[in-house]
Amino acid sequence: MNTAILQVEDLYKDFGGLRALSGVSFTLEEGEITALIGPNGAGKTTLFNCITGFTPVTKGRILYRGKDITNWPPHKVVRHGLARTFQVVQILDDMTVEENVMVGAFLHEKTVQGARVLARQALKQSGIDHYTEHLAGSLPIPAKKRLEIAMALVTRPALLMLDEAMAGLTPTEFRDVQELILNLKKEGVTLVVVEHVMEAIMPICDRVLVLNLGTLIAQGTAKEVAENPDVIKAYLGDKYARNR
Amino acid sequence: MMELVRHRRFPMFVLGIGLLIALIFPWIVQDRFAQNTAIFVLMYGLMAQAWNIMGGYTGLISVGQVAYFGIGAYTSAFLYTHFGINPWIALLIGGLITAMFGVVAGYPVSKLRGRYFSIATIAMAEVMRISFSNWEYVGAARGIQLPIEKESLLTFQFHSSRLPYYYIILFLFIIVNLVVYFLERSRTGYYFRAIRDNEEAAAGLGINRSFYKLLSIAISAFFTALAGSFLTQFSLYVEPDYVFASSISITVAMVAVLGGIGSLGGPILGALVLIPLSEYTRAWLGKQGQGLDLMLYGALIIIFCILEPKGLMGLWKRISAKKRTNP
Ligand SMILES: Nc1ncnc2c1ncn2[C@@H]1O[C@H](COP(=O)(O)OP(=O)(O)O)[C@@H](O)[C@H]1O
Ligand SMILES: [Mg+2]
Numbered sequence: 186m187n188t189a190i191l192q193v194e195d196l197y198k199d200f201g202g203l204r205a206l207s208g209v210s211f212t213l214e215e216g217e218i219t220a221l222i223g224p225n226g227a228g229k230t231t232l233f234n235c236i237t238g239f240t241p242v243t244k245g246r247i248l249y250r251g252k253d254i255t256n257w258p259p260h261k262v263v264r265h266g267l268a269r270t271f272q273v274v275q276i277l278d279d280m281t282v283e284e285n286v287m288v289g290a291f292l293h294e295k296t297v298q299g300a301r302v303l304a305r306q307a308l309k310q311s312g313i314d315h316y317t318e319h320l321a322g323s324l325p326i327p328a329k330k331r332l333e334i335a336m337a338l339v340t341r342p343a344l345l346m347l348d349e350a351m352a353g354l355t356p357t358e359f360r361d362v363q364e365l366i367l368n369l370k371k372e373g374v375t376l377v378v379v380e381h382v383m384e385a386i387m388p389i390c391d392r393v394l395v396l397n398l399g400t401l402i403a404q405g406t407a408k409e410v411a412e413n414p415d416v417i418k419a420y421l422g423d424k425y426a427r428n429r
Numbered sequence: 430m431m432e433l434v435r436h437r438r439f440p441m442f443v444l445g446i447g448l449l450i451a452l453i454f455p456w457i458v459q460d461r462f463a464q465n466t467a468i469f470v471l472m473y474g475l476m477a478q479a480w481n482i483m484g485g486y487t488g489l490i491s492v493g494q495v496a497y498f499g500i501g502a503y504t505s506a507f508l509y510t511h512f513g514i515n516p517w518i519a520l521l522i523g524g525l526i527t528a529m530f531g532v533v534a535g536y537p538v539s540k541l542r543g544r545y546f547s548i549a550t551i552a553m554a555e556v557m558r559i560s561f562s563n564w565e566y567v568g569a570a571r572g573i574q575l576p577i578e579k580e581s582l583l584t585f586q587f588h589s590s591r592l593p594y595y596y597i598i599l600f601l602f603i604i605v606n607l608v609v610y611f612l613e614r615s616r617t618g619y620y621f622r623a624i625r626d627n628e629e630a631a632a633g634l635g636i637n638r639s640f641y642k643l644l645s646i647a648i649s650a651f652f653t654a655l656a657g658s659f660l661t662q663f664s665l666y667v668e669p670d671y672v673f674a675s676s677i678s679i680t681v682a683m684v685a686v687l688g689g690i691g692s693l694g695g696p697i698l699g700a701l702v703l704i705p706l707s708e709y710t711r712a713w714l715g716k717q718g719q720g721l722d723l724m725l726y727g728a729l730i731i732i733f734c735i736l737e738p739k740g741l742m743g744l745w746k747r748i749s750a751k752k753r754t755n756p
Contacts, residue, residue, distance in 0.1 A: 239629065259632035269633060277626035279691075288623045289634040291616045300616070340635055 189251075190215045190344055190375050191236070191267075196245035198231055198399075205231040207399040209245070213344070218366065218376045220386045220407070223396035224419060229379045230272050232396065233346050237269045238262045249344070264292065268342035270333040272349045272379070278322030282313065282332055285321050289339040303339055311335035312361060327354050334365070345369065346377040351385045359385050387411075395419070447697070448603070455595050464591045466708045468663070471598040472656050474700035476677075477684040478605045478693075479652035484682070485690035486609075486618065487645040488625030489539070493550030494653050494681045496534075496557045499673040500527045501654025503561060506573040506667045516585035520658040524651040531650030532643045539642040542628070551675070558673035572668030575661065585662045598659055605652045609693050621645055622691070653681075680707075687733065689742025698741040703730075 191213040198206035205228045213219055221229050234240040236247055238259040247255045249267060277285045286304035287297070294300045308314040313331040316324060321332060330350055337345055347366075351359040359382070366376060367389055380386040387393075393410040395403040397419040403410050410416055451471075455464055476494060483489040504523035508514040514522070538549040562570050578584040587593040612618040620641045623631040632638055661667050680703075688699020707726050714722040737744045 237633070239632070258637070259629075260635050260637045263633060263635045271629070271633075275627055275630040275633065277623050277630055279626050280622060284619065284622075285630075288619050288631070288636070291619060292635045295616055297614055297616070297619075300619075336630070336634060 188215050189213065190249070192246075192248040193232075193236070194246040194248070196232070196235060196247070197243045198228070198235055198240065199243045205399050206235065206243075209396070209399070209401050211394055211401060211404060213375060213377065214392075215375055216370065216373055217391040218370055218378065218389060220390040220393045221377055221379045221396065222381075222383070222386075222393060222410075226398075227396040228399040229396055230348055231399075233269055233348055233377075233379070236262075237267060237346070263340050263342075266341065266343035267346075268337040268340045268344075269346040270330070270337050270348055270350055272352075274326070274329045274333055276321045276329055276332055276336070278320070280321055282316045282319050282321050282324070283308065285332060286335050286339050289336045292340050304335075307335045307339035310338060311365065327358050330354070331362075334362075338369075342374060344375045344377070346379075348379045349381060350378070351380055351382055363389055444694075444697075451599055455592050461591065462708075462712065464595060466705055468591065468595055468598055469708065470700050470704045471595070471602045472659060473680060473684050473704050474697055475598065475602045475605050476653050476656045476681045477688065477696035477700055478602075478609055479649045479656075480681050480685045481690055481696045482609060482612065482621075482652075483645050483649040484685060485692070485695065486612070486621040486625060487642060489642060489645060490543075490547045490682070491550040491649075491678070492547050492682055493552070493554030493678050494649075495673055495675060495677040496550070496554040497527045497531060497650040497653035498657040498660075498677055499554075499557055499561065499667075499669075500530055501657030502661045502667045502672040503567060503573070503657075504654070505658035506575060506661045507567055509661075510573055510575060515583065516658075516662055517583075520585075520655060520662075523658045524654045527654035527657075528647040528651040531646040535643055535646040536639075539639060539646065551678075554673065554675060554678055558669050558675075561673060562669040570669060572666060572671070575665040577665065586665070594659075594663055598656075601652075601655050601659065605655075606693065606697070608648065608652070613693065617641070617644070625691075683730065687730065687740055689740030692742050695740055695742045702741060 189212045193209055193211050196206050196209040197204070209232065221232070223229055231240065235242045238257045238261070242255055245255070246253060249265060254262060254265070277288065280288075283301065283304050286307050287300040290300035290303035290307070294303055305314065305317070308317060311331050311334045313328055313335060316328055316332070321329070324332065334347070334350060351362050354362065363385065366378065369376060378386050378390065387407045390407060393405065393407050394401060395410055395413070395416050402415045402419060403413045405413075454467060458464065458467075476498065480491060480494055483491055501523040504526050505516060505519035508519040508522060509516055534553055538546055538553070541549055561567060567573060578586045580587045580589065582593065612621070620631070620636050623634065623636055624638055624641055628638055657672060660672065684699040684703050685696045686699070687703055688697065689695035706729065710722040710726050714725060739746075
């Protein structure tokens with residue numbers, strides 16, 4: 186029996202006159218990988234920001250394991266097991282790779298020594314342990330993205346949300362990330378993955394949510410969604426949909 | 430270009446030797462002006478290190494530290510003259526009250542970032558100076574005069590020698606440095622630096638930004654206030670234009686920045702170089718009354734900033750790196 190880990194109920198987000206999210210509702214099941222797709226500007230990042238407390242919600246509710254976490258501050262959200270990465274990498278540039286991850290590790294280990302041990306594990310798990318002593322700001326983008334995943338992992342999330350973690354990676358690199366995602370699933374982590382590269386995410390996800398202009402236009406398995414005329418229209422325009 | 434970080438902190442033996450020299454300094458150098466200068470080196474070193482906690486580690490660049498300095502100075506002067514509270518206890522209470530003030534005044538401004546925060550600190554300091562200038566209960570523009578007492582450690586007054594003042598401020602200076610030393614090696618220190626580097630990332634890693642910013646301000650305000658209380662005892666009077674002078678805020682920030690921020694050694698080096706420079710240029714050139722001393726002092730600082738934008742600590746690191754490459 187699956188249980189809900191996250192419920193989003195009738196969520197609205199306005200930026201001044203712009204409605205970025207409009208009545209979005211969905212439920213995430215524990216242990217699943219969900220792909221969140223949609224054209225640029227659809228509101229995917231905004232949805233992440235609302236859930237993780239980085240931007241205030243205009244209307245609606247967000248329940249995490251039955252608890253109302255709407256408009257909780259980000260640090261409180263992560264303490265309850267809900268971690269995320271950012272589309273535009275957010276790392277601590279002037280600290281070493283290891284120190285970046287240690288900061289997250291301090292949630293579980295008060296001492297520097299203990300945090301270092303946890304950080305080393307997370308770096309290994311994310312496959313960037315060879316950068317341990319490097320200044321984070323000086324890494325190439327793909328390594329920064331990995332680092333961000335390590336930073337999220339070390340907080341021990343039950344729900345991990347990745348915002349375009351594979352963008353800009355080479356095929357070999359994103360296969361590594363795919364593998365990492367599947368491994369995390371095996372460990373029982375629930376994942377929401379925003380991705381532009383469909384081929385990168387479709388084969389590994391259990392469910393797909395499609396967002397367009399702030400509205401959830403479809404949800405289901407990868408196959409169901411790919412055949413949905415609204416989705417085809419949103420991605421390829423009216424003409425293509427009519428011609429089919 | 431990827432950068433590998435070698436942990437080249439200020440070596441501990443250098444600090445040890447420095448401490449030894451500091452301990453015997455007033456016995457070797459008996460000159461009164463030099464001893465006074467040394468006292469100011471330590472007083473500004475104390476304040477610059479306190480500034481470093483906020484500015485260097487947490488990224489809260491303050492140009493209004495004199496607000497904490499002045500409140501500390503006034504609190505201890507007031508507690509002593511009105512309630513006869515022992516200067517040492519007044520010093521401690523002054524620090525605590527100022528820390529509380531830092532939290533209360535800091536709460537609204539800690540949400541501001543970068544230059545907006547800095548501007549708010551200037552405003553805060555000015556508001557304090559003007560308020561104290563008009564506050565009749567604490568003597569308004571006249572300030573507070575402390576009565577002269579018999580000299581003893583208990584009364585915090587010494588008339589026959591500067592030495593006790595020197596050792597007291599050295600003691601306070603050592604304490605703030607110890608605090609920073611342990612901060613660097615603690616979770617709180619990592620949290621401070623994380624907030625400085627990237628607030629969003631810090632929040633995403635579970636850091637309560639407001640709490641840690643206010644903690645940083647409170648620690649910084651506490652130690653800055655101790656310097657203020659020390660000055661009260663040292664000069665036996667407080668006056669708004671004296672203990673709330675904006676030049677103090679600027680000097681403190683400059684000592685820290687020139688020394689190199691975000692490291693233990695920076696403010697120490699900064700105070701060791703800048704304060705004697707300012708005191709001696711004033712002694713030599715200040716009498717002509719044409720601001721020649723300030724011009725020279727300013728020019729030296731500008732030249733240094735151009736040559737070594739990472740501060741004296743940057744210079745130190747370059748020198749020690751060279752030593753390593755050609756042994
Ligand atoms: N901070 C903001 N202020 C104003 N508008 C914003 C802000 N963030 C996002 N938007 C707007 O909200 C819409 C959704 O953006 P976003 O969530 O980034 O889309 P996606 O991640 O799906 O590409 C866009 O029209 C974007 O311009
Ligand atoms: Mg986005």
